[in-house]
Structures are given as C-alpha cells and as structure tokens.
Amino acid sequence: MLGSVQPRVSLSNMIEETIEKVMNEYSIRSEIIVKQFKMPNTIPDKHHGVYIISEDDKVIYVGKGQIRRRQKKHWQKAFALLKNGTNDTKGWTWLRENYSEYNLTPENWVVRYIILNKETELSLMEGVLIHLLQPLANDETFVDYNRNLKG
Numbered sequence: 809m810l811g812s813v814q815p816r817v818s819l820s821n822m823i824e825e826t827i828e829k830v831m832n833e834y835s836i837r838s839e840i841i842v843k844q845f846k847m848p849n850t851i852p853d854k855h856h857g858v859y860i861i862s863e864d865d866k867v868i869y870v871g872k873g874q875i876r877r878r879q880k881k882h883w884q885k886a887f888a889l890l891k892n893g894t895n896d897t898k899g900w901t902w903l904r905e906n907y908s909e910y911n912l913t914p915e916n917w918v919v920r921y922i923i924l925n926k927e928t929e930l931s932l933m934e935g936v937l938i939h940l941l942q943p944l945a946n947d948e949t950f951v952d953y954n955r956n957l958k959g
Contacts, residue, residue, distance in 0.1 A: 819865045823920055823941065827860075830936050831922070836929050838922040845917035848879035858933040859921035860941065863912055867943040868903070872934040875921050885945075886914040899950035910944065 824840050831838060838857070843850055845861055855875045861868040861882065871878055884890055885900040903912070924930050942949050 842920050845919045848876050851876040857922050857924040859919050861917050861919050863917045867941040869945045870937045870943045872930045897947050899945040899947045903945040
C-alpha cells in the first residue's frame with residue numbers, strides 16, 4: 809500500500825528469518841540457539857555449527873566450527889587479548905579501532921548458533937549468511953567495506 813509505514817524488523821528477527829530461509833531452502837534440520845557472547849562456557853563443548861555474533865542492529869561476525877572454542881577466541885580478539893596461536897585478522901583489528909563509531913560494546917554481544925555436523929552444510933550456511941548479513945569483522949566483508957570507504 810502506498811503511504812503505509814512498514815514496521816521495523818529487529819535484527820534478531822531478521823537474522824533468525826534468514827537462517828530459517830536458508831535451512832528451508834536446502835532442507836537443513838536444526839534449531840537456533842541464543843546465548844550471551846560473554847558466557848561461552850554455557851555452550852556445550854560438543855556443539856559444532858555456524859554462529860552469528862551481533863549487537864542491537866549490527867552483525868559483528870559469522871563463523872563456523874566448534875562454537876564454544878571459537879567464541880573464546882573471538883572474545884580474545886574483541887579485547888585484543890591474543891594468546892600464542894591466535895591470529896588477529898584485518899577485520900577484527902579494524903573493528904576494535906572503530907568500536908566507538910559503531911557504538912559497540914562486546915559485553916552486550918549475543919551469539920546465535922545452529923548445530924550442524926556436515927561440512928557441506930557448514931560451508932553453505934556460513935557463506936550465505938556472510939553474504940546476506942554483511943558482518944563487520946569478517947575479512948570477506950571487511951575488504952568490501954574498505955573498498956567502499958576509499959571510493
């Protein structure tokens with residue numbers, strides 16, 4: 809309808825709708841689990857899948873792997889508490905340098921994840937979600953952001 813106001817869709821709903829669309833499109837069966845990013849120990853060790861880190865209306869990162877272990881590494885990257893063997897990527901470095909511009913507070917971040925065990929499902933879901941959600945700290949989208957910033 810012309811002139812009608814569309815209700816604002818929350819990022820939480822948009823992320824979950826996007827995940828559900830991809831799962832339905834490719835007949836992937838799983839559930840979406842939501843946890844506080846700052847509490848990775850609440851995620852069981854065995855959970856392997858794809859995860860999305862977000863805050864308010866911003867998608868921070870999309871990744872795949874053993875979720876609890878990956879969340880601990882991302883916590884280190886968020887605060888530059890890097891230990892031996894932890895790679896600091898360009899996307900995370902740039903994000904830390906721009907926290908204030910994007911009004912980000914890692915303590916407020918949320919992680920949504922889906923448990924997946926097939927490598928093909930992991931790769932598909934991660935790639936589609938990076939493309940659709942355009943997370944700030946993923947190297948794939950970091951390159952595009954910087955290209956756009958430089959004109």
